[in-house]
Amino acid sequence: MSVFAGLSAGDVVFTTEFTVDRADLTAYAEASGDHNPIHLDEAAAKAAGLPNVIAHGMYTMGLVSRAVLEWAAEAELDASLGAFSARFAKPVVVPADSGAVVEMEAKVRKVDADSLELAIAVLSGGDKVLAPARATLTAN
Amino acid sequence: MLNTSYVGRSLPTTAPAVITAESVTRFARALGMSDTDAVPPTYLISLTLPAADPLIEDPDFGLDFSKVLHREQRFAYHRELRAGDRVSCTVTVESIKTVSGNDLLALRTDVTDEEGLAAEVWTTLFVAGGEA
Secondary structure, X not given: OOOOOOOOOOOEEEEEEEEEOHHHHXXXXXXXXXXXXXXXXXXXXXXXXXXXXXXXXXXXXXXXXXXXXXXXXXXXXXXEEEEEEEEEOOOXXXXXXXXXEEEEEEEEEEEOOOEEXXXXXXXXXXXXXXXXXXXXXXXX | OOOHHHOOOEOXXXXXXXXXXXXXXXXXXXXXXXXXXXXXXXXXXXXXXXXXXXXXXXXXXXXXXXXXXXXXEEEEEOOOOEOOOEEXXXXXXXXXXXXXXXXXXXXXXXXXXXXXXXXXXXXEEEEOOOOO
């Protein structure tokens, strides 16, 4: 039987949310080597025309990959990530005091016996920040 | 404006480098992921962007990195990479599109290990046009 049996296009497979604060962005800058000051320093972000410090797009995309892999592990899917993409539509703005909340909803976009494509809607502050992310899991 | 004569050009392949366990752990922790030896899906960006440095630093190419925003990102994974694997990167300028005075620069990086192509990484950068 297919590892993706029981899943149909349109099914919501998970919803989740993450909180993001400045310390998370500092840790991500260290880990990724992306030290662009718009992700770390309020004055630099504002000088670049942004409302405040913004998360690295790749940080947000990384959180999506984490959510997908955690869901696949919980669902005990014997599958690997084969493709993963996103367009960075709007920034995730991260104020120093409150941080930001990133909400995700993953739906099945396509499914057959060997592969499952998810479309993950990602929102922060009411904006769609990724437009959308897509992840394809391939049966092992 | 970017030098469109670079479209189709590839940078020299980087020397094989070991994916260190320490770098994988740090990346996984920064995303709150459980730390295994498996490379997190987006970890590859920490290899592919530095591989593009010679292009960013090439005055003939004309890229002002202070005007760059990350627009799109795509990964295709052909094999699971793990800490300890040795990989090389080959960056190719796939396209440059000019839209309303701004450039969209599409780069593809082939990530290869001893067995061949392990992953492909596409990065599209939005480069804001100059004051002119």
